[in-house]
Structure formats: C-alpha cells, structure tokens
Amino acid sequence: MMKRSIKGAVFFLLLFLFSACKSRKQQTKDPGDKPGVGTIHITVDESFRPVMEEQIRVYELSYPGAHIIASYKPEADCFKDFFRDSANRLVIVTRGLTDKEDRYMLDSLYYRPGWDKIATDAIVVLVNSKSNDTLFSQERLRQQLQGKQGREQQIVFDGLNATSTVRFIRDSILKGAAFDTTVVRAARNSSEVINFVAENENAIGLVGISWIGNPEDSAQLQLLKKVKIAYVQCSACEDSPYVKPMQESILTRRYPLVRGLYYIIKENYFGLGSDFVNFLKYERGQLIFRRAYLGPVMDFNIRNVKINEKLN
Numbered sequence: 289m290m291k292r293s294i295k296g297a298v299f300f301l302l303l304f305l306f307s308a309c310k311s312r313k314q315q316t317k318d319p320g321d322k323p324g325v326g327t328i329h330i331t332v333d334e335s336f337r338p339v340m341e342e343q344i345r346v347y348e349l350s351y352p353g354a355h356i357i358a359s360y361k362p363e364a365d366c367f368k369d370f371f372r373d374s375a376n377r378l379v380i381v382t383r384g385l386t387d388k389e390d391r392y393m394l395d396s397l398y399y400r401p402g403w404d405k406i407a408t409d410a411i412v413v414l415v416n417s418k419s420n421d422t423l424f425s426q427e428r429l430r431q432q433l434q435g436k437q438g439r440e441q442q443i444v445f446d447g448l449n450a451t452s453t454v455r456f457i458r459d460s461i462l463k464g465a466a467f468d469t470t471v472v473r474a475a476r477n478s479s480e481v482i483n484f485v486a487e488n489e490n491a492i493g494l495v496g497i498s499w500i501g502n503p504e505d506s507a508q509l510q511l512l513k514k515v516k517i518a519y520v521q522c523s524a525c526e527d528s529p530y531v532k533p534m535q536e537s538i539l540t541r542r543y544p545l546v547r548g549l550y551y552i553i554k555e556n557y558f559g560l561g562s563d564f565v566n567f568l569k570y571e572r573g574q575l576i577f578r579r580a581y582l583g584p585v586m587d588f589n590i591r592n593v594k595i596n597e598k599l600n
Contacts, residue, residue, distance in 0.1 A: 323563035324351035330378040330561070331369040333452050334360040334477055335496035336409070336549060338505075339580040340380060346576060347567050354560055364450035370552060377561045378553045382409070382452040385552060393554065403552040406568050408583030410533040411456060411545040412500055413518040414485045414493035423530050425521040426544060430461050432492070435468025443492045444484050448474040453494055456547050486514035497533055501581045520544055539583040549582065 321328070332340045337360045344356045359369070369376040371392070384403040385393070393401050413424050421441075431437040445454050448467070458464065475481045478495045485493035493515070500517065502508050519530035522542045529542075537543040551568060555561045567573045574584040 321559045323558060323560060325353040326560045327355040327357065328377050328560050328564075329357045329359070329373075329375050330380065330564075331359045331361055331366040331376055332380040333363045333366055333382060334446065335363075335382070335452055336380060336498055337478070338502075338508075339498040339577060339582060342580065343568060343573055343576050346572070347564055350572075354564075356560075356564060362447055362450035363452035363455065370554070377555055378551060378565070380406075380549065380551055382456065382547050382549060384550050397554060397556070399556045401552055401554040402565075403550055404569070405548045405550050405585055406565075406573070407549040407577040407585060408538055409547050409549050410497045410501070410538045410543055410582075411453060411547065412495055412497050412533050413520060413545070414482065414495065414500065414515045415518050416485055416489045416491060417514050417516055418489050419516065422516055422518045423521070424518050426461055426523065429457075430465075433457065433462060433467055433472060434465060435471045439471055441471070441490045441492055442473050442488065443471060443494070444473045444475050444481050445494055446475055446478045446481050448472065452547070453496065456545075457494065460545070482511055482515060486511070492518075497538075498580050498582060501533060502579070503581075504579065535578070535581050535583060546583075549577075 340358065340360075344358060348354055348356065361369070363381050366379045366381050370379045371389075384405075385401065390400060413429075415421055428437070432439075432441065432443060445451065445457075448454060448469075458467075473484070475484055478499045481493040481495050482500065485491045500508055500511060500515070517532060519532050520543060521528055522531045522537075522544060524544070525531070525542055531537045531543045533543045533545070538546055551565050553561050553565055568577075569585075571586065574586040578584045
C-alpha cells in the first residue's frame with residue numbers, strides 16, 4: 289500500500305512539473321504571433337532611433353499585419369526591460385549578453401536568448417558650425433573629459449549614467465577613469481546634444497552617427513548647417529591621419545570611435561520577433577543600415593563580370 293502511495297505521489301509530482309514547464313514555454317508565445325503578423329514590444333537604444341524608425345517603417349509596410357511597438361531608451365534601461373519585462377521580446381543595443389547574463393536567462397527561461405551583431409556604428413564628435421577646432425585625438429578627448437585641458441569647452445552627452453555612448457567613452461577613451469563633471473554636461477537625448485552644440489560655440493557633442501551622418505537625409509543636412517562633424521586621429525594608421533566618420537573609415541576602423549550594434553531576442557520559436565531580426569540581418573535591413581551610413585555586416589561589393597556566351 290505504501291509503495292502505491294509513493295508511486296502515486298511521484299506520478300503527480302512529475303505531472304505537475306511537466307505542466308509547469310509546458311505553461312512556462314507557452315507563455316513566451318503570443319496568440320496569433322507569427323512571421324509578418326501580430327504585435328510585439330521592443331526596446332531600442334536611443335542612439336539608433338533614426339535608423340530603427342526607418343527599419344520598422346519599411347518592415348510594417350511590407351507586412352501590414354505586423355505591429356512593432358518600439359520604446360527608445362538609454363541602453364541600461366533597454367537591458368532592464370529585457371530582463372524584467374515579460375512583454376519585451378527584443379532589444380537593439382551596442383553589446384551582446386555577458387556569460388553571467390546568459391546563465392541568468394537560461395535559468396529563467398530554460399533556453400538561451402539569441403544575439404548577434406547586425407551593423408557597425410560610430411560615435412561622432414560634433415562642434416559648432418562657427419568653430420575652427422575640428423581636429424581631435426583620443427588623448428585630447430581623454431584630457432578634456434578629465435578636465436586636464438580645454439576646460440573652457442563643455443562636453444555634452446546624451447546622459448551621464450546609463451547610455452551606451454557614455455559607457456563606450458568611459459571604457460574606450462577613459463579606460464575606466466571618471467569624468468570631470470564640471471566640464472561634462474548631460475542632455476536628455478541625442479537630439480538635445482545636437483541642439484546644445486548648435487547654440488554654443490564652445491561646446492563639443494558626442495552622438496551616434498545615425499543622428500547626423502546621413503548626407504541623403506534632408507533633416508540631417510539642415511542640422512549640418514548648425515554643427516560640424518570633427519575629424520579624429522587614427523593612431524593605428526600610417527602617418528596618423530585625422531579621419532572623418534565615413535562609411536569606409538568605419539568599416540576599416542580607420543575611424544577609431546567605432547562600436548557594434550546588436551540584437552538580443554528571447555523567442556524560442558519562429559515568431560514575429562525572429563522574422564524582424566532576419567529582416568535586419570539580411571539584404572533589405574542591411575541596405576537600410578547602409579543608406580543610413582552605418583557599416584553593414586553583409587558584403588555588398590559589386591564585381592564586373594564578362595559574359596561570353598550568347599543566348600538564342
């Protein structure tokens with residue numbers, strides 16, 4: 289009798305665990321959500337708002353049944369949404385998951401989120417249109433950010449704590465050292481950075497290139513009447529030239545202030561989120577990144593081919 293009771297208890301325990309796992313897996317899928325159809329919420333690093341708005345616009349025009357609701361936030365808030373908000377399925381940020389974050393998501397979801405690089409971006413140094421001070425080295429930026437030289441110039445970021453631009457400059461230029469907060473100023477977003485530099489002759493601004501680097505965008509051309517894109521020294525190049533953040537210099541890394549753009553998705557089936565990621569990764573999405581003057585990860589080199597055979 290006792291053996292039967294134990295067997296019964298084990299059976300119901302296994303049934304409960306199977307049901308719980310099945311329920312957890314089902315929660316990841318939104319009813320009616322499939323490639324090109326449904327609604328998803330995503331969070332995007334605010335540095336990439338112009339190009340991602342264009343990506344979403346073109347995708348939704350191609351698939352009228354799809355609705356991608358994007359929130360544009362500092363990078364740290366994007367990760368908070370990804371880890372804590374069950375409705376958020378996808379983030380577009382400037383790094384992938386760390387090993388610790390990957391293990392946390394595996395323990396939470398019972399599968400690993402997918403992530404990969406989809407484009408290459410650059411941090412642009414902006415000065416006022418009236419300024420003739422357009423040559424910067426990484427050492428000069430480091431000295432000014434620490435208040436050791438050029439203290440008459442204010443340096444403005446899209447925030448001081450949680451943004452990808454701040455993290456990049458702290459890691460790549462300052463190597464972990466602190467900003468001098470008496471010379472560094474925080475704006476709420478990239479648009480405010482550009483406006484501040486446009487209105488202050490001694491200001492230096494740091495923004496992602498998708499806000500200001502597209503010469504085919506009429507709105508950005510109007511902004512370039514108020515601000516200038518500065519040159520940054522390529523210390524790894526022969527003769528150490530000063531280089532502008534053009535598409536070729538970004539892809540070849542002659543322009544030194546370069547970072548990646550990544551997607552991270554928690555979707556363990558092929559749904560709307562996965563389909564949008566494929567759109568970003570392959571030809572149509574990559575062409576949009578290219579037209580926005582980011583560096584695509586696909587190779588679009590065109591080669592001349594001679595065809596000798598004649599067709600009847």
